[in-house]
Amino acid sequence: MASTPAVRRARRSLVFLLVLIVGLAGLITYGVFRSDATWTPKLALDLQGGTQILLAAEQTDGKAVTGEQLQQAVSIIRQRVDAAGVSEAEITTQGNQHISVSIPGKADEETLQRIEASAKLDFRPVLAVGIGLDMNQVPPANTSGEEPTADELKAQEEAEAQLAAAREAAEKLVMSDPDDLYPEPPPAEAGDLAWVTPAMQAKFDAFTCDMESALETGNATADRPLITCDDTGTQKYLLGPVELSGDVITDATAQMETTQTGATTGGWVVQIIMNKTGAEKFGKISSRLYGAPEPQNQFAFVLDGRVLSAPTMQGQILDGRPSISGDFNQETSKALADQLKFGALPIDFSVQSQEDISATLGTSQLGAGLLAGLIGLLLVVVYSLFQYRALGSLTITSLAIAGILTYLLLTFFSWRQGYRLSLAGVAGIIVAVGFTADSFIVYFERIRDALRDGFTIERAVENGWARAFRTVLASDGVNFLAAVILFILAVGNVKGFAFTLGLTTLVDVLVVALFTHPMMTLLARTRFYQNGNKFSGLDPRQLGAVYRGRAQFREPVVATRGAGKKVARSQKEAERRQTIAERKAAESVGATTGKES
DSSP, X not given: OOOOHHHHHHHHHHHHHHHHHHHHHHHHHHHHHHSSOOSSOEEOHHHHOEEEEEEEEEOTTSOOOOHHHHHHHHHHHHHHHHHTTOOSOEEEEETTTEEEEEEESOOOHHHHHHHHOOOOEEEXXXXXXXXXXXXXXXXXXXXXXXXXXXXXXXXXXXXXXXXXXXXXXXXXXXXXXXXXXXXXXOOSSTTOGGGOOHXXXXXXXXXXXXXXXXXXXXXOOTTSOEEEEBTTSSEEEEEOOOSEEGGGEEEEEEEEEEOTTSOEEEEEEEEEEEOHHHHHXXXXXXXXXXXXXXXXXXXEEEETTEEEEOOBOOSOOOSSOOEEESSOOHHHHHHHHHHHHTOOOSSEEEEEEEEEEOOSSHHHHHHHHHHHHHHHHHHHHHHHHHHHGGGHHHHHHHHHHHHHHHHHHHHHHHHHXXXXXXXXXXXHHHHHHHHHHHHHHHHHHHHHHHHHTTOOHHHHHHHHHHHHHHHHHHHHHHXXXXXXXXXHHOOTHHHXXXXXXXXXXXXXXXXXXXXXXXXHHHHTTSHHHHTTOTTSSOOTTTTTOEEEEXXXXXXXXXXXXXXXXXXXXXXXXXXXXXXXXXXXXXXXXXXXXXXXX
């Protein structure tokens, strides 16, 4: 086979496609052995089952929950769940007080936190810091391994009673609200140490982070100091009133922490972007805190009453882009960023029930859908072989390559993006089989047209490709645009249908350009197709063109139905008359030559 430019391009395309397939398979293999990837796409709620969480609305101001608030909550929860990479989740209202959240598979802790958290973020100045858990308030444990004596048991009981009494007194002090707890008049600035009255200091000293009943999480007022702890319970904080609320945040993203030189530290931070108002206020706050003595140079990021991080102000932040640092990993930082980015719920929710649910359709319906797809694929194969003979094998091989690419991509997205395959997604794949086969048919028919016009097989392949690819791009472009619009506007299973439809449309273009056309270019150089074998599907005579030599064709006489025998006789008669005329002409020439001699 001559190595022409067309052949070299075809080989490069095939090599690129092979590298793409092997690369995807290699990534998935790496994920299986080094991460949580699987060899198969994850299934959605209707095929696998999952977890159903029933949330009950709670209004803190005594007012009734409105339908508008529930719908807003549904929208925010759906955004949070989708941001976690969970596809095909079902989120609906039940009555006027409940929201049902159904998630495929087992819901992890981060996803549950996304669903439940109100994500109310406040910025408070730090007034005092202490140890969150006083070990003197923890009953001593017997670590000797021996049975205690009666005296030891009595002494232990007395110690526990004293500790319990001390704890009770401390909790009463913490829960009390004496008249002199807050200064009068209140200080003008939230970071003023005048907020720390003797009564407030005593309350803070008595507080420990294991006093769950004393934590003022959701009930803390914005214009009063707050005593709380961090998430680990190791540090307790006395914080001033709220200086800035979380509604100034326009975006929040999780990213690797970097130094001033651009090097990564290995830790994760949540980068916050504020609006113009927030940037101005935070700039003034950072200017005040920068250079102040400890702990007054710290500023606490408080989420639902708990301190996420209380970093030291290292400089003036005037661009409205502070970052939250702490003991984060990739998952926890992303969960926090999603909570802040998608806003706070308009009402509080409590988890009323959580249970596992079975598949709503099950494997029998999946089997029926796959059987329908197999029947459709079989019909396409039979039609291709009947219409294009040996050329139909290229259609079958192209469909197989498209199937392998689609499977690998779905598995990859299932691992990296949390995609889950539903029955609607299967329907999108089945529909795409027809679109893919249509692309091959357009290409083959353009090659046939070129052969009818008198082109050789090699030139017909290139001419047909130039004309067919524009049609394929236009058709697939319309399909892909429809899939994108449907994906943006739809929710639930319809979104899964749109995703697979758009994905298979892109795969169709890749397969036609990187496999079908290159293989056709190489096959056109083989003797089987160059000789126009009657089983090749590209025989010029069977296509209605009569060969006259040197790649020139003339149209044959078109016979009407029922007049085939008459046309055959007329052709034979014409040939017989032509032969007689040629013979008479030869005899006439011979006679003239004899007379002259």
